[in-house]
Amino acid sequence: MAIVELQNVCKAYGAKIAVDNLSFRIEPGTMFGLLGPNGSGKTSTIRMMIGITVPDSGTIQLFGKPFDRNVLKRVGYLPEERGLYKKMKVMDQLVFLGQLHGLDAITASKRAHAWCERLQITEAIHKKTEDLSKGMQQKIQFISTLLHEPDLIIMDEPFSGLDPVNATLLIDTLVDLRKSGKTILFSTHRMDQVEKMCDQIALIHQSKLVLAGSMREIKSQYPRNRVQMNVTGDMSFLQHPSIESYKDYSGHVEIKLRSEHGVEPDAQALLADAIAHGSHISRFEVTEPTLEEIFIETVGTVSETNPTGGSLDA
Amino acid sequence: MHNVWLIAKREYFERIRTKSFLLMTIAIPLLMGGGILGGAMVGHKTQSNSHIAVVSIDLQMATDLQNELEHGKHTKMVVDIISPPGADTRKVLDGELADKQLDGYLWITPASNSHVRPRFLWTPKSRADIVTRGAISEALRTVMTTETLTHQGMDKSDVQLLMQPVELDSSQAGKNDDSESAFFSAYVLFFLMYFVIMLYGMNVARSIIEEKTSRIFEVLLATIRPEEMMAGKVIGVGSVGLTQVGIWLLTAILLTSTSLVAQATGSNFHVPLTAMQIVFFVVFFLLGYLLYSSIAAALGAMTNSEQELQQLNMFLVMPLALCMFSLSFVIPNPDGAAATAISFIPFCTPLIMYMRISMGHPSWLQIGASILLMIATIYAVLWLASRIYRVGILMYGKKPNLPEILRWLKYS
Known part of the structure; x- marks a missing residue:
């Protein structure tokens, strides 16, 4: 059973096609990289996976079943646009987000404390979010994604804006989670990050899938x-x-x-x-060629900006 | 439902704990009470105490006028008489006017025959002083009428009796709702409702924009539906409003029931809040709040910043302003056709129908029908708002135009 399965998924916002006939599957226990330059449709794809938007056509299955809001309790989602309540205290915030994922307040608080220790931000626990540095806020958001111990972790550009020390800390955490049997999907436009971490990748360019499969398979083709x-x-x-x-x-x-x-x-x-x-x-x-070189070879050039950039895919 | 409760709870406690909530809860009643009391005092004491000069050849008329102005019911002026005027009188008076010793002078030129009125030339220091001007004009009329009547052989005491204002005795109307204090309390509640609906409606919009700017909603949307999010917000923010109004009302009831106010003001004035009034207040406040905050939620979802919201908030302000303007013909005749019609416009129902219930006698059928109509409208607005909300909340950057918003309604 695949944890995530997309079949011929299409999505357009008005005249702009965000996702064009996309199909791939993610097996349990894999670290899956969704790659592509900015504006290629990564965020749109992820949003459809967790039901924020609905595909125009095609089907999406999570945990082997058609999409149903109840499975969201088993999913942890870190959006690309980080957001926390600025005026709220860190612990209140984590407990609130944990409760939204179906935890009771005590469990949420216990787990939040454990995670803060693990990510070395215990001193932030009693502060207001707006008083924290950007890196710390990002860690807190990272924790909020994992509090309810989701089986599927979806992270949209999780390492952007982090310094190397913290990025490594989060990467190690993700690797540990994968070892404990979780399935992890993350998107990035930084292909060098993916090479060492991912088992499987899907590469999209201008809304279309250009490459998919296990890292080893893809590389051995070249x-x-x-x-x-x-x-x-x-x-x-x-x-x-x-x-x-x-x-x-x-x-x-x-x-x-x-x-x-x-x-x-x-x-x-x-x-x-x-x-x-x-x-x-x-x-x-x-x-072998690096992933980036493979990508460039496959699509020609990497367009850094998306000329028709829709405001929905911010 | 659990999610709605969580969102509402967070929204409620985060707001209640702020300093501005505490400040508002204390300051607004003080301001409103002060404003109303102050207004009442100013209204009673608007009388002229100017210092003027009257220039006339006719000494009798000047003296009568002086009498009227210095000892009249509403005026306590100081009046100098110059009779007859000298050659340089006008120059002297103009000088005094410039030195601000005088507030104005009245120059009376007698008529050539008795069928024509004399000419009155009023030279004020400030043309804006309409109170003095009105008092003089009033006094002149009294003086002239008295003079004419006496001239025609009427007894002086008869004339005085005739000139006395007629007084309407309304002290027997106490048992009806139309007493002054009932009007007063209805008025206060009207403004309370107006104010709170306006304020907390805008707060819903603001809190949505805040979540849009902080991007937190995307985390929330990953677990809950936009409808739940919107419902939680509306309920949470609305409960804050209810709490505040509850505190205010409770204080008002406590104050009036222990007649502290009466003792403090030294009168037997009290604010009679009937149980009926309070029940209808809560019902109409809730309905009105729901209606306006769902509009506000849609506005908030459509915009990206407070500034943009300011441009759109006329959609909230206009209907409320319409209610305010319509008060001028609803209050004199709360059961009239115009008042009835306006009270059935759903956007005005909460305020106007409430006013009618407090001051007039709308039938139960009308009250029930207006409530049903409002519920239907709220349902429709919520349906529209939640659709706009669902798409709009994911929109950043450019402001949507009307065709785009219409297209959002079709998105699923």
Whole structure:
């Protein structure tokens, strides 16, 4: 049974198509990344999953059943637009949000305290939300998503605006939750984050699904035609005929090799050539393309802004 | 239902705990009471105590006028008589006017024959002083009528008797609702209702905008329906209003029943709140509040900021203002055709029908029908508002135009 299953889901806001014929499924216990540039329809998709909006056509199933508001008690949702009651005290707020998810006040308060300790924000418990830093508010919102111990955790851009220390803290927490059997879906436009965390991904671009599947499967479809080099000295080996293109970041070079029909190219000749030119090489690594490179290869270019950007997908 | 209760509870306690709630609860009755008392006092004591000069060749007329103005019922002026005027009188008087020693002077030029009235030239220091002007005009009429009547051979005491104002004795009307204090209490309750509906209706809109700006609603929408959210808000904010009004009413009843007010003011004036009045007040307050706050909720969902709300709040203010204006013909004749018609416009029903019940005698049929009509309207407005709310609350950025809002109604 899939935890989430979308079949041919379409949604349009007036003339603007937000989601176009989207289908994918999320198996239990996976860390699922919903990827795509800004304005590609990630938030619209998520909103339909949890019943904030309804698809124009297609079906959405949660926990193997057609959508029903009662299952929302098993879902934790962190929206992209963070929001808390500014004037409310942190603990009151967490208890209130926990109660909305069906907890009683005592359980909610107990769990909230435990989480605050785990995320190292105990000093914030008795403060008003408006007195907290942005990072702290984000942690509190993170906690409010998890208080009712949901089986499915949906997070829209969970790490945006966090410093690396806190981002790592939240990533570790999510990894722990996945280990304990929870299913996690998060969306991001930062593909480098996803590479290490996700088991499965769905990549959408201009409202359409362009790639889906397990991380390993997707990567294995692409030949290992990338070379990462740390090199100083003579750089004339970069004119070698096996190189299709390269980027030189003074000392660090990223090379894309020519490959015919998915056949893995041989990098040995290039290495030999570089040594022959007398370059000093401290690293030479043949890799698969990164997710970002795969994405760019698939859709051409990443459009950072969405020209027809609808106000609904803020 | 549990969710509605949670939202309402949060809304209620967060509001009750604020300082502004406490301040309002204390300050508003003080302000209103002060305003009404002050207004009453000013109304009774609007009389002129100006210092004027009367210039006339006819000394008799000038003296009569002086008498009337200095010892009249509503005037306590100081009147100088210049008779007959000298060549430089006008210049002197103009100088005194400029030095602010005089508030004005009246120049009387006698008529050439007895069939024409004399000419009166009034030169005031300030043209805005209509009280003095009115008092002089009134006094002149009395003086002239008296003079003419005496001239025609009427006895002086007969003339005085004739000139006395007629007094209507209404002291026997005490048992009817139309007594002065009943009118007073109805008036106070009307404004209380007007004020609270206005204030708390706007509070619903504001609290929705607040949730929109803080983006909290998206978290809420992930567990509860927009309808529940709206219902919780309306109930929560409305209960705050009821609490406040409850405190005010209770204080008023306590004060009047222990006749503290009577002792304090040294009169036997009291505010008679009948049980009926209070019951109808609560019923119509609830209905009116529900109606206006659902409109406010829709307005709040349509807008993104307080400023934008200000532009739209005429939808709230206009019907209420209409009620205010209509008071001028509802109060004199609460059972008349116009009052009846207005009390059946649902947006005016809570205020006007309540006023009619307090001051007139609408039939039970009319009262029942108006309540039913209101409930139907509230239902329709809530239906519309919740649809606008559901879509509008997810809208940020640009302000929607009318066709867009109409399209929202069709969204599911």
